[in-house]
Amino acid sequence: MKRIVVKVGSNVLTRKDGKLDVTRMSALVDQIAWLRQNDHEVILVSSGAMASGRGEIKVDHLLDSVEQRQLFSAVGQVKLVGLYYDLFREFDIHIGQVLTMKENFEPGEQYQNQQACMKVMLENDVLPIVNENDTVSVTELMFTDNDELSGLIAQMMNAETLILLSNIDGIFTTHPEDPAAQLIREVAPGRDLSEYIQPEKSAFGRGGMHSKYTTATKVSQAGIRVIIANGERDNILVDLVNNKEEVPHTEFVPLVKA
Numbered sequence: 001m002k003r004i005v006v007k008v009g010s011n012v013l014t015r016k017d018g019k020l021d022v023t024r025m026s027a028l029v030d031q032i033a034w035l036r037q038n039d040h041e042v043i044l045v046s047s048g049a050m051a052s053g054r055g056e057i058k059v060d061h062l063l064d065s066v067e068q069r070q071l072f073s074a075v076g077q078v079k080l081v082g083l084y085y086d087l088f089r090e091f092d093i094h095i096g097q098v099l100t101m102k103e104n105f106e107p108g109e110q111y112q113n114q115q116a117c118m119k120v121m122l123e124n125d126v127l128p129i130v131n132e133n134d135t136v137s138v139t140e141l142m143f144t145d146n147d148e149l150s151g152l153i154a155q156m157m158n159a160e161t162l163i164l165l166s167n168i169d170g171i172f173t174t175h176p177e178d179p180a181a182q183l184i185r186e187v188a189p190g191r192d193l194s195e196y197i198q199p200e201k202s203a204f205g206r207g208g209m210h211s212k213y214t215t216a217t218k219v220s221q222a223g224i225r226v227i228i229a230n231g232e233r234d235n236i237l238v239d240l241v242n243n244k245e246e247v248p249h250t251e252f253v254p255l256v257k258a
Contacts, residue, residue, distance in 0.1 A: 003041040003122075003159045006032065007150035011167040012231035013048035019055035020048060020080070024232070026087055028165075031237040032127070033091040038241070041122055043157060045130045045150040046084070052076030073134035084129055096126045099133040105152050115156050122157075151215040155222050162219050163240065164212050165231030170250030171196055171209060183248055189220060189255040220252035227251050 008028060015021045025048075032042050050069065053076025063071065081097050088095050098118060104110045121128050130153055132146065147164060154162040172181040173196055187193060197210050216226040229236055229249035239247040 001039055001041050002161070003043070003157065004035065005043045005045060005150055005154040005157070005159045005162045006165065006237065007045040007146055007163065008047060008165050008231055009146065009167070010047040010051055012165050013046070014051040018051055020052045020083070022083065025083060027234070028231070028237070029084070029087040029091075031235060033088070033093060034238055035241065036091075036093065036127070040241070043118065043122075043128045043130065043153060043159070044084075045146055045153060046080065047131070047146045048080050049073040049076040049131055049134060052080045052083075070135050077131065077134075080131075081129060088127065094126045095129050096121045098128050098130040100130065100149070101133050101136065105156070111156070118153075118157055145211050147211040147215040151219045154219055154224050159224055161225045161227065162216075163237065164216065164226065164228045165236065166209070166212060166228060167230065167232055168209075169230045169233075169248035170228045171213065184250050185248075187216070187220075187250060187252045189253060216250075216252040220254050223254045223256065225251065225254045 012028075013021055013025060032044065035042050050072045053072030053074065055076075056079055057072070057075050059071070077097075077099070081095070084095055098114070098121075100114060104114050118128050130149065132149055150162060150164065153159075168176050169183055171184045171187075171193055172178075173184065174181045184193065184196065193213060197213050212228050216228060219226050227240060227249050228251075229240060229247070233239075233247070236247065240249065244251075
């Protein structure tokens with residue numbers, strides 16, 4: 001059984017109007033079900049609570065950024081997990097919600113409890129769906145984004161592979177819209193790509209390619225393979241397993257420790 005952590009970013013899960021893209025969610029669920037049927041154990045790190053809540057509730061007065069984050073994520077997380085519940089139930093897959101904070105990854109009792117919780121879920125064939133607890137994580141203790149969170153989960157749970165799904169194919173030698181841009185398909189351990197990384201963040205999330213690169217570098221150094229790919233491509237997860245050479249992506253080769 002191969003253990004995979006799949007991180008799905010806000011830009012994959014949202015439409016251009018900022019609301020949740022249920023059609024894409026459904027397609028991703030189909031693919032995760034296929035992975036499970038083909039000898040893969042999956043942990044899903046899913047953004048989208050804020051987008052889900054923003055599309056659900058109308059506010060008639062001004063909220064500051066913290067209030068927006070708390071309100072929309074609290075309302076949206078319920079809707080998001082409810083949708084996942086309905087979609088996975090079509091495949092008789094049980095899901096469990098894991099809401100976490102950065103301090104839970106410090107060595108100690110909270111780390112061990114979180115790890116034990118996810119371990120017993122996997123042992124009982126329950127698919128963990130992980131997100132940051134945005135209702136209380138509103139300080140400097142927040143994760144940079146869910147890329148960082150997924151990297152910590154992959155290491156905590158000794159995953160074989162971490163797949164970061166974005167809305168572009170991977171890391172390019174220049175801006176992806178530049179005709180001269182070339183996709184970097186493989187990154188050897190220790191290779192520095194910082195000259196190719198664009199600083200901008202995603203439209204609906206806190207991440208961007210810089211955070212994916214930082215996460216991929218750290219996680220691959222821990223001996224876990226990392227793939228950055230385009231979650232908007234049809235059947236991307238299945239193709240990464242079946243026809244990896246034919247689908248665009250950037251792969252960080254894991255460091256093999258002596």
